[in-house]
Amino acid sequence: EYNFVAASAEMAGRWEQFMRDGERYNLQYRTQRDDKVRPEHAALDRVTLPPSDSFWEEFYPPNGWNCRCTVVQVRKSKYPETPHDEAMRLGDEALQRDTKGIFRFNAGKEGKAVPDYNPYTIRRCSTCPIAKGGKDRKLAFVPDNEVCQACALVHQCEQLRGEVIKLGKGTIEISHLVDRADGDYDRLLSVARHFAADGARVVLTPKMTRPARFEYDCVYGSLRGTRYDGKCPDLKIDDYWYEHEGFVTDNPKRAFSNMVNHGLKQSDRIIIDKPDLTDAYMKRVINQRLKDGHHISEVWLNENGHLRLLYKKSEE
Incomplete structure (x- = not known):
């Protein structure tokens, strides 16, 4: 869990850098290319797409516990783009065991090191306005659920800081x-x-x-x-x-x-x-x-x- 959060934070920082450069470069998925790389992640190695491609919304690393994959900027003239459908198929195969979609998020775009729905939350967190962090962060009522009640209190603490x-x-x-x-x-x-x-x-x-x-x-x-x-x-x-x-x-x-x-x-x-x-x-x-x-x-x-x-x- 610590490794996952640390990797998410690092990749979020990279994403901010990518966004500053806009579409000037393509992004390329890369593994560590050693014997510890999972076969399903190895299949994603060198997938190359523009930053605006929806592939990065779901398959931006880390893509699992202890995932060491990364993304780098590459010149558009040096590497051909991967067909979008092929990239999405490879991504789905890489995360086929992630039945709850815990790893299908982009830490940089969402501005958080873990997705709203993770091992410590419930499915409703994915659509909850409090978790989404928008302007309207109030609920008509707090569900009778310990996770929801604790979440509401934590966000109140954050607002009072x-x-x-x-x-x-x-x-x-x-x-x-x-x-x-x-x-x-x-x-x-x-x-x-x-x-x-x-x-x-x-x-x-x-x-x-x-x-x-x-x-x-x-x-x-x-x-x-x-x-x-x-x-x-x-x-x-x-x-x-x-x-x-x-x-x-x-x-x-x-x-x-x-x-x-x-x-x-x-x-x-x-x-x-x-x-x-x-x-x-x-x-x-x-x-x-x-x-x-x-x-x-x-x-x-x-x-x-x-x-x-x-x-x-x-x-x-």
Whole structure:
């Protein structure tokens, strides 16, 4: 199985190269020409056809477990083309034992090291939109089958993975589900850059409205069992969650109060777009919240992209 996946990956890379050259060259099937070559594969040796021929959709190597066959580009003037029907007949004979069609695929064209239908899947995988990887990767319902249910979860995990950007000594991970057109995105990215530059691992998270339990746990699993279980703060910096708040208003005192109130519903660490207020006034508001029983660990101020710490809970 390892050899098969490795060979598929290598041949997929070759196919990308072939596609860059288009129809300039023909493709030729080649074996290793030693005593280990299977007779049915030996019959395919030197089959020569254009890249656009459908033969390569079914019989592009590897064509079996531990298959060592390959394909090379050849000049059209050097080798005659093999008749299509003859090539298909030889291919069918080579894979006559492959009754389930496990090896009849082109890793390069399909962009995967194993076909949708293989020893670990079921026949329905061949037509399933999730396995095909198209734009519509949702099912009306997930069949009551362990393979289908596991597949759906794995693809959800893949969708929740993010782009990782290295910055200074730290990194910024941006979930694929984050809406980069959202009005808060640029401000959150600016905040992320500040902390990543100091060596932090920052994760920007997607906005979720009543997400499925599995999706929520993939992103916010560390909040389970805490007072913020079910909440969706904006970003995670190392091991801690932070909520970013920003308001545009003519009443800065009301804006600051609202930002603190809204932010503390998501996390005890908040980052606020600084209103036109003195630090003394803002600290009085924070101290009053503490007296009222609110949990506040950190409050940061974002001043046009420059962050500074306004309040931090003292270590007990």
